[in-house]
Amino acid sequence: MSRHIGHEFSGNLDRDKLVKKLLSLFADEWVAAYYYMYTAMAIKGPNSEEIAELFMREAKEEINKHANMIAQRLQELDVEPPKNFKELYDISGCKYPELPEDPYDIDGFIIAAIKAEICAIKGYKDLYDFVHGPDPVTEELAEELIKDETRHRTELYNLLSRDGVKRLEKELEKI
Ligand SMILES: [Fe+2]
Numbered sequence: 001m002s003r004h005i006g007h008e009f010s011g012n013l014d015r016d017k018l019v020k021k022l023l024s025l026f027a028d029e030w031v032a033a034y035y036y037m038y039t040a041m042a043i044k045g046p047n048s049e050e051i052a053e054l055f056m057r058e059a060k061e062e063i064n065k066h067a068n069m070i071a072q073r074l075q076e077l078d079v080e081p082p083k084n085f086k087e088l089y090d091i092s093g094c095k096y097p098e099l100p101e102d103p104y105d106i107d108g109f110i111i112a113a114i115k116a117e118i119c120a121i122k123g124y125k126d127l128y129d130f131v132h133g134p135d136p137v138t139e140e141l142a143e144e145l146i147k148d149e150t151r152h153r154t155e156l157y158n159l160l161s162r163d164g165v166k167r168l169e170k171e172l173e174k175i
Pocket residue numbers: 029061062066120149
């Protein structure tokens with residue numbers, strides 16, 4: 001049985017590296033939530049209301065659930081997030097893909113969000129691999145967030161038009 005304890009690890013774990021990863025993922029959540037909310041306000045055209053609703057819902061989950069879970073883990077490790085918001089943006093691992101100029105290019109906004117989700121999934125998989133074994137508390141957190149971000153990616157994908165799906169496939173080839 002693994003011990004579910006705050007800041008002791010049951011094996012060898014580079015604590016500084018763990019903290020760095022957690023802070024970077026914490027920043028990703030805030031950045032994504034900002035752009036999701038921005039997108040919800042910006043997009044125009046048919047279906048934009050329904051799509052804006054999904055973006056708002058996901059923005060809330062990034063903050064209320066994900067950023068919150070990571071913040072709690074950081075607190076258990078006696079780590080404070082940056083006081084300065086600019087610094088928070090700087091440590092974000094994913095930042096955010098460029099948004100389209102045209103507010104009617106809803107596919108373009110969705111594609112940017114899908115790329116952000118793919119980056120988040122990679123980040124949590126990396127975290128999972130890093131803590132697998134020595135830190136079961138963070139391992140569970142990573143597992144849950146991989147599940148949520150995968151659902152986000154799928155929900156966003158399902159909103160793409162047929163052309164949008166083709167566009168996404170082309171853009172992902174470039175990554
Ligand atoms: Fe998230």
